[in-house]
Amino acid sequence: MAASKDAVVLEVDGHEVRVSNPEKPYFAERGIRKIDVVEYFISVGPGILFALKDRPTTLERWPGGVFEGARISTRVDNTGDAFYQKRVPKNAPEWVQTAHITFPSGRTADEVAPDSVAVVAWCANLGTLTFHPWPVSKADVESPNQIRIDLDPQPGTDFADAVWVAPHVRELLHEFGMEGWPKTSGGRGVHIYVPIQPRWTFQEVRGAVIAFGRELERRLPDRVTMSWWKEERGEKIFIDYNQMARDRTIASAYSIRPKPHAPVSAPLDWDELGDVSPFDFDVLSMPKRFAEVGDKHASLADHAFDITPLLELRERQAKDEGLGDLPYPPDYPKMPGEPPRVQPSKKVAGNWDDDGNPVTT
DSSP states (O other): OEEOSSEEEEEETTEEEEEESTTOEEEGGGTEEHHHHHHHHHHTHHHHHHHHTTOOEEEEEOTTOBOTTOOBOOSSOOOSSBEEEOSOOTTOOTTOOEEEEEOTTSOEEEEEOOOSHHHHHHHHHTTEEEEEEOSSBTTBTTSOOEEEEEEEEOTTOOHHHHHHHHHHHHHHHHHTTOOOEEEEOSSSOEEEEEEBOTTSOHHHHHHHHHHHHHHHHHHOTTTEEOOSSHHHHOSSEEEOGGGGSTTOOOOOTTOBOSSTTOBBOOBOOGGGGGGOOGGGOBTTTHHHHHHHHOOTTGGGGGOOBOOHHHHHHHHHHHHHHOOOOOOOOTTSOOOTTOOOOSOGGGOOGGGBOTTSOBOOO
16 A cells, blocks of 8 residues: 555556545544545455446545535435545546446446456545445346345334344245345335346336235335325335336445444345344454355345236236326336326326326326
């Protein structure tokens, strides 16, 4: 490692990674500096690389660190202290690989597609705390090879409620000949990853998740909801099916979440899930755990499940119960077969035709 007053140069995977302003506070309450963040990602290198390898990845950048009042820019307000970067940053080293992807709008971009821990460290120097990989490989960006089930606690529920639902998710997956790998979200939620064969489109995989979530909701109506509209969810765990829509991603395993205690998203064994708290895993504690137990998600690479049974379930739900599609995120173009994209309390039946399009006069 070469060092100067203003920078540190690290040798990572045969590449030199320059870390500027290494002493800059990133999580001041924990005494965590920028160099500590970079070295954290290197310490869990095989795990974070497995989560990101060759996947188009959006970078959630906090170049000023995490501090009280810091906020992230949005589509409506771009004046935040942090931002999402979908396109590869300018002046990236030639060894930073990319993947060419198409957004729902039809616009395209080249996103970072990490193929080494050096790329992860380079992104961390740019202030990247959270990595948001697509569920595809750059070899085939149109066919997801993972299902990601997001157990999202709603107001009145918390991590313990998501943990309660998670084994039921696993039981239902087993009924369809599948297995899942859980992790903490780094917040109040639980994520469950299911490796699948890359044979289906985003629309088909999203439809499979909708069918799965509806069946889980049918079995656990007091604990699980599939309602897109917050006003209808109640105190339940929302299965966020739109995380499987194109260009929707969740924080990768080992990503750091922008909260004062510097939590990280932690892969777990199923028998650990009921005995942990999200506060157990952070930038300071995860390197020791990783050194002791390795990557609890590594065995995903040994499996690729068939989602045909879930697609057949979706067909039965449509035929027997008349269940069609569910709303897409608000920034998506209107999708074929999608119901009206208006919250129920504001919907007036006479203002919408049978296809869910607004009636104009």
